[in-house]
Amino acid sequence: MAKTKFLVSRYNAARDTKPYLQEFKLEIPQGATLLDCINLIKWTQDGTLTYRMSCRSAICGSCSMKVNGHARLACKTQAAEAVIDGAITIEPMGNSPLIRDLVVDLEPFFDSIDRVKPFLVPDDSKQWKRETLQSHDDYRKIEDASTCIMCASCWSDCNVLGVDPRFLGPAALAKAQRFVYDSRDNETRDRIEFLSRTTGMWDCTHCAECATRCPTDAKPLFRIKELRTAAMTYKITDNNGARHVLAFRESVGGFLPGVGGGGLLNENYVPIRSVGFFNLDGILSLIPVGIRMIIRGKNPPILPHIIDKIGEVRAMFRRFNDYRKEYRK
Amino acid sequence: MRKHDVVIVGAGLAGLRAALELAGKVDVAVVSKVYPSRSHSGAAQGGVAAAMANESDDSPELHMYDTVKGSDYLGDQDAIEIMTRDAPITITEMEHLGCVFSRDGEGRIAQREFGGHSKPRACYAADRTGHALLHTLYEQSFKYKKDITFYNEWYLLDLIYQDGSARGVVVMDMKTGDIEVIHAKAVLFGTGGYGRAYKITSNAFANTGDGIMATYRAGLPLEDMEFVQFHPTGLYQQGILMSEAARGEGGYLLNGNMERFMERYAKSRMELAPRDIVSRAEQTEINEGRGAGPKKDFIYVDLRHLGREKILEKLPQIRQLAIDFLGIDCIDHPIPIQPTAHYSMGGIPASKDCEVYRDEKGTIVKGFYAAGECSCISVHGANRLGTNSLLDATVFGRRAGKSILNYVVGAQHEPVNEAEVKRKARKRIDDLLYTPSTESANDIRNELKGTMTNHVGVYRTKDGLATAHKKLKELQGRFTKVRVEDKGKVFNTEIIEALELSNMLTYSELIIAGAEARTESRGAHARVDFPKRDDVNWMKHTMASADADGAIQLKYKPVVVTKHQPEERKY
Numbered sequence A: 001m002a003k004t005k006f007l008v009s010r011y012n013a014a015r016d017t018k019p020y021l022q023e024f025k026l027e028i029p030q031g032a033t034l035l036d037c038i039n040l041i042k043w044t045q046d047g048t049l050t051y052r053m054s055c056r057s058a059i060c061g062s063c064s065m066k067v068n069g070h071a072r073l074a075c076k077t078q079a080a081e082a083v084i085d086g087a088i089t090i091e092p093m094g095n096s097p098l099i100r101d102l103v104v105d106l107e108p109f110f111d112s113i114d115r116v117k118p119f120l121v122p123d124d125s126k127q128w129k130r131e132t133l134q135s136h137d138d139y140r141k142i143e144d145a146s147t148c149i150m151c152a153s154c155w156s157d158c159n160v161l162g163v164d165p166r167f168l169g170p171a172a173l174a175k176a177q178r179f180v181y182d183s184r185d186n187e188t189r190d191r192i193e194f195l196s197r198t199t200g201m202w203d204c205t206h207c208a209e210c211a212t213r214c215p216t217d218a219k220p221l222f223r224i225k226e227l228r229t230a231a232m233t234y235k236i237t238d239n240n241g242a243r244h245v246l247a248f249r250e251s252v253g254g255f256l257p258g259v260g261g262g263g264l265l266n267e268n269y270v271p272i273r274s275v276g277f278f279n280l281d282g283i284l285s286l287i288p289v290g291i292r293m294i295i296r297g298k299n300p301p302i303l304p305h306i307i308d309k310i311g312e313v314r315a316m317f318r319r320f321n322d323y324r325k326e327y328r329k
Numbered sequence B: 001m002r003k004h005d006v007v008i009v010g011a012g013l014a015g016l017r018a019a020l021e022l023a024g025k026v027d028v029a030v031v032s033k034v035y036p037s038r039s040h041s042g043a044a045q046g047g048v049a050a051a052m053a054n055e056s057d058d059s060p061e062l063h064m065y066d067t068v069k070g071s072d073y074l075g076d077q078d079a080i081e082i083m084t085r086d087a088p089i090t091i092t093e094m095e096h097l098g099c100v101f102s103r104d105g106e107g108r109i110a111q112r113e114f115g116g117h118s119k120p121r122a123c124y125a126a127d128r129t130g131h132a133l134l135h136t137l138y139e140q141s142f143k144y145k146k147d148i149t150f151y152n153e154w155y156l157l158d159l160i161y162q163d164g165s166a167r168g169v170v171v172m173d174m175k176t177g178d179i180e181v182i183h184a185k186a187v188l189f190g191t192g193g194y195g196r197a198y199k200i201t202s203n204a205f206a207n208t209g210d211g212i213m214a215t216y217r218a219g220l221p222l223e224d225m226e227f228v229q230f231h232p233t234g235l236y237q238q239g240i241l242m243s244e245a246a247r248g249e250g251g252y253l254l255n256g257n258m259e260r261f262m263e264r265y266a267k268s269r270m271e272l273a274p275r276d277i278v279s280r281a282e283q284t285e286i287n288e289g290r291g292a293g294p295k296k297d298f299i300y301v302d303l304r305h306l307g308r309e310k311i312l313e314k315l316p317q318i319r320q321l322a323i324d325f326l327g328i329d330c331i332d333h334p335i336p337i338q339p340t341a342h343y344s345m346g347g348i349p350a351s352k353d354c355e356v357y358r359d360e361k362g363t364i365v366k367g368f369y370a371a372g373e374c375s376c377i378s379v380h381g382a383n384r385l386g387t388n389s390l391l392d393a394t395v396f397g398r399r400a401g402k403s404i405l406n407y408v409v410g411a412q413h414e415p416v417n418e419a420e421v422k423r424k425a426r427k428r429i430d431d432l433l434y435t436p437s438t439e440s441a442n443d444i445r446n447e448l449k450g451t452m453t454n455h456v457g458v459y460r461t462k463d464g465l466a467t468a469h470k471k472l473k474e475l476q477g478r479f480t481k482v483r484v485e486d487k488g489k490v491f492n493t494e495i496i497e498a499l500e501l502s503n504m505l506t507y508s509e510l511i512i513a514g515a516e517a518r519t520e521s522r523g524a525h526a527r528v529d530f531p532k533r534d535d536v537n538w539m540k541h542t543m544a545s546a547d548a549d550g551a552i553q554l555k556y557k558p559v560v561v562t563k564h565q566p567e568e569r570k571y
Helices: A036-044 A107-115 A136-146 A153-157 A159-163 A168-179 A188-197 A209-213 A220-233 A240-253 A269-275 A282-294 A312-329 B013-022 B060-070 B075-096 B129-143 B211-217 B275-287 B309-312 B316-326 B390-406 B418-433 B442-457 B464-477 B491-519
Strands: A004-010 A022-028 A064-067 A068-074 A087-091 A098-100 B001-010 B028-032 B150-153 B155-161 B165-173 B179-189 B228-235 B252-254 B299-302 B335-344 B355-357 B366-372 B540-546 B551-556
Touching: A004 A036, A022 A036, A036 A087, A036 B442, A098 B335, A107 B418, A136 A168, A136 A220, A136 B491, A153 A168, A153 A209, A153 B060, A159 B129, A168 A188, A168 A220, A168 B075, A188 A220, A209 A220, A220 A240, A240 A269, A240 A312, A269 A282, B001 B165, B001 B390, B013 B129, B013 B390, B028 B155, B028 B390, B060 B075, B075 B390, B129 B390, B155 B179, B155 B211, B155 B366, B155 B418, B155 B491, B165 B418, B179 B211, B179 B252, B179 B390, B179 B418, B211 B316, B211 B491, B228 B275, B228 B316, B228 B464, B275 B299, B309 B316, B316 B335, B418 B491, B442 B464, B442 B491, B464 B491, B491 B540, B491 B551
Parallel strands: A004 A087, B001 B028, B001 B179, B028 B150, B165 B366, B179 B366
Antiparallel strands: A004 A022, A064 A068, A064 A087, B155 B165, B165 B179, B228 B335, B252 B299, B299 B335, B355 B366, B540 B551
């Protein structure tokens, strides 16, 4: 079998001004994981190659790294399947300061977890001699989030964090979902209010990188959606993100005759409703954005236009409204 | 020099549970060579035992009897009684702290069958129970962040032990390479097991017995090191753990002829006999030519009859592991498995309150505690029952915390010669960095692991052990000339791996020495040439320490028997 090229990112602050790719050649043993291969390189070719690893069974979360541009657990990746044109490119995780080679500083990641009060706050008035009872259905609501192994793959590939490092990030929000939805937790409303602030659940742009990279069932994107559902259920909507959703529903869903409705998205209504009708500063802040859009020719038409399959959009919203009525019963 | 009241080494279940007990009451620090959530407690899958009696009638007394019998009567019964008695309250507390447990129809913690337990008493969170417990404690550590100082990615070099008392630890900050002393009134080790010395192992790369070896280097004894548990279902050639819950939920073991061979070895318990018995049965099938596959060298665990739904709900993790590592989906195919080195019954001898013993007479080291897999209290004796390890770590982590709190109030920081202890640690590292280097650490490590799996595994013989012992001496000699290319300070994992290898080379010899001396078969220690248990001569624990010349010295101490006299162990 031919040897595979491993292009591995190297960086040693004592010597290098910036990271560079070093080429190693290795014949991938039958059934070897990427971690097996990296270990072979370290142990037989270059002892200075530096990375984290421990359990090699996808539960400790140590060995996340970028494989061909995307974060993965090296121990969970079959090396042969990662080869592209005879090569595998291995780089450190993104959105994190580099320490050496494939080792990044994880403090910002773990600090993000800390920000969501990541522990159960039980109802102290209830004294349980035995375990707190929790139904199987309630357990299922938090099971997926509880499988998170804190590997930071989602953090690495999150597109929002690249733009705004203050964003809580996908792992912290998934952790937060685990408590917001825990039937035993006593601070649900406080948690949702905190998570509704800027940098919280509404700052996610649904790019789905986190759910794609997540090696477990935690899949942060879906947990973030559940958090938003909780925010609507608790009517915690006094923020741009929640108002944006409401504006969209009002406009497209047709709850505001004259402004939009019946499957029409009024792109002039949505931003103003999102910042709030009486938020003068907020509305004024839209003006520069609007001007830039006009300059680039991206301003929405004054009168809404009708898309081809408007009937399907209307049907979707009808179903949605029926479901909401049903759900409220 | 850094100063704390208490320093805990290891941030797994035992270490974190103890830290929680101490947080806010004394100044406590936790040192770990990995971030706490990476600790190997998280890899435990099937469950944690407690006589909650949710699924059927049960009692701590019955749990105690099962554990004593499972230990092949080498477990200390006073300690086992405490562990099984504290189990329900300890698990209830974990639930109150937020642990995400699977639930039964009444909303209580769900429980399942497990090997060697006569009742369904394994409380579980699908097949990731260790992960659920570890992350619960890690969550709590955020709650107490102001009260606990974490030294994440700091590596333990030495225990500071002098004149009968422990005074702190010498550690390396991996990010800077700096060697530092943490001075403390009390030291707790929760540093995990030593299964990494085997080729086929379920253990993490981190499980290199660092705490156990720091203890041994300080001149203190280690107990029952020859008892290494082989788990019956490690993924073929990988050793990765396929939870015993697979059998607890009804999975079958099949040989190459697709026979449920356990019928010949443990008719009443079948696949749910204790692990030592099942592993030996598998090895016998393989040795006698009834293994599966082209080389007839593996066994199948067959889950197909459980059905898709049950597998997805109760065993999702092991399904995924078999898919990722062997490309086999257990919904449609049986999984190839083999016995894998799994758990260290031996370790640092300690009392019911986790105080470390310095000799076979039971003299206590002042200010030194051990809990979890690195300790030998001894609640598992010659063979641990599945789900008793998470219990051991949680119960004794909790007890260690209480015990330390008791001690630290009124205790002083005893003097430490910082320059001297640092110099000693520095020298071990410099010896590796700056001596003639001709030997490959990788070769030494591979030869060690092969030797341990081939000669010190499920079955042992006089000749095999002698061969292994000779090989170990050779490897230890070669290690003095090992090559370490990385001379840098920042995150030098090559030097850490070399130190870990040195630990493995030392304790492997202790495993072999204990096994050579023990001329009987008991629990996980099975001598082909001495196939019977010998209660007349061997109802005793091995205590291994280094004599003045560094040679291994074996002494013994009696087993504590309270309620259950040894009897023939039948399942």
